[in-house]
Amino acid sequence: MVIDANVYWFPEQVFKDDRLLQTFLADIPRAYGTLGRVRDNDGRKEIVIERPAGCPGVNYAEGDYDFDTQLADMDRAGIDRAVMKVPCCHEWMGLDMARLFNDGMADYGVRSHGRLVPLAVIPPFGGEASLRELERCHEELGMKGVQMSAHYGELYLDDEAFAPLFERLEAYGMTVYVHHTPLPVDHGSLLAYNNLRRSYGRCADQMTAVCREMMSGMFGKYPHVKMVHSMLGGGFFAFRNMMVPARSVGKDEVRRFEDNGDEMERYLSENLFFETSHAQPWGREALEGAVRVLGSDHIIYGSSYPVRMEWLTDGPDFIRSLDISGEEKEDILWRNAVRLYGIEGC
Numbered sequence: 001m002v003i004d005a006n007v008y009w010f011p012e013q014v015f016k017d018d019r020l021l022q023t024f025l026a027d028i029p030r031a032y033g034t035l036g037r038v039r040d041n042d043g044r045k046e047i048v049i050e051r052p053a054g055c056p057g058v059n060y061a062e063g064d065y066d067f068d069t070q071l072a073d074m075d076r077a078g079i080d081r082a083v084m085k086v087p088c089c090h091e092w093m094g095l096d097m098a099r100l101f102n103d104g105m106a107d108y109g110v111r112s113h114g115r116l117v118p119l120a121v122i123p124p125f126g127g128e129a130s131l132r133e134l135e136r137c138h139e140e141l142g143m144k145g146v147q148m149s150a151h152y153g154e155l156y157l158d159d160e161a162f163a164p165l166f167e168r169l170e171a172y173g174m175t176v177y178v179h180h181t182p183l184p185v186d187h188g189s190l191l192a193y194n195n196l197r198r199s200y201g202r203c204a205d206q207m208t209a210v211c212r213e214m215m216s217g218m219f220g221k222y223p224h225v226k227m228v229h230s231m232l233g234g235g236f237f238a239f240r241n242m243m244v245p246a247r248s249v250g251k252d253e254v255r256r257f258e259d260n261g262d263e264m265e266r267y268l269s270e271n272l273f274f275e276t277s278h279a280q281p282w283g284r285e286a287l288e289g290a291v292r293v294l295g296s297d298h299i300i301y302g303s304s305y306p307v308r309m310e311w312l313t314d315g316p317d318f319i320r321s322l323d324i325s326g327e328e329k330e331d332i333l334w335r336n337a338v339r340l341y342g343i344e345g346c
Helices: 018-026 067-077 095-111 127-139 160-172 194-216 231-243 261-270 284-294 309-313 315-320 326-341
Strands: 003-008 035-041 044-050 056-061 081-085 145-149 175-179 227-229 272-275
Touching (some): 003 326, 018 035, 018 044, 018 095, 056 194, 067 309, 081 095, 081 175, 081 326, 127 160, 194 227, 194 231, 194 272, 231 272, 315 326
Parallel strands (some): 145 175
């Protein structure tokens, strides 16, 4: 059994219907430095999101999200199930477009007989209208999780602005998948170099998000909410022990670090989880280290399909090649996804 917990989805009709395309582009917050444009890519439409203008961070290409093509690629890669994700645009997408995405993902789920698993996408500031859409996704469309951005504007998810949404998520028991944005809130020094911006920028955003959630105490208010962070939480495993330092064995004259390690350890155990967002670029040593530090029961496999095809086709075998136990590989490849996203029939 292999579950790919990060397969991107985008409505193909947006490329074909100019009215929908203009509605999608109109949601992009140009006043806050994000630009969307459409270009021709060998006869296919491609939507390019730049932040700021001239710094591309996300690309959506016509044909990449075709139903039959996605299932065929999953068959070729030996993927049994896949969890559908929205690539970055839910940071600013409006309610009407979110409904279109939710209906489209639900349709793919039904047509695939459960092979494609949808997660709800909800504008977090929409008040009662957004909460009703979440209720519809949970009650009518049967979605067991919701996908959110690591931050919205300048606000990370520990901010009180998101409290009404998290109160509802706590009541529903829905897992939250936290997707990276192309850049963290503070990003001026990352813009000059493409790989620094597109790769490290995403990691810096996730690392900030994970630590703010863990240190804010928000899980004291929402103890049943489980949050799965993409990009392995921005490589959180490498900084884990620094962020949650052991108690001092002596008496320090100056107290420089907060002494709330027990509380944060509990959150790391019960509330915070990490998805690979493609395995191969991390390398064997880093992934094996992540398993040792975070535990195999906290790591979920995801390929980021269709960003690079080999991340899908070769990803499961890469996990199988790691120097970890067979049980740990099973945790990563499917067990954790089943448990966190309520996937039935596995």
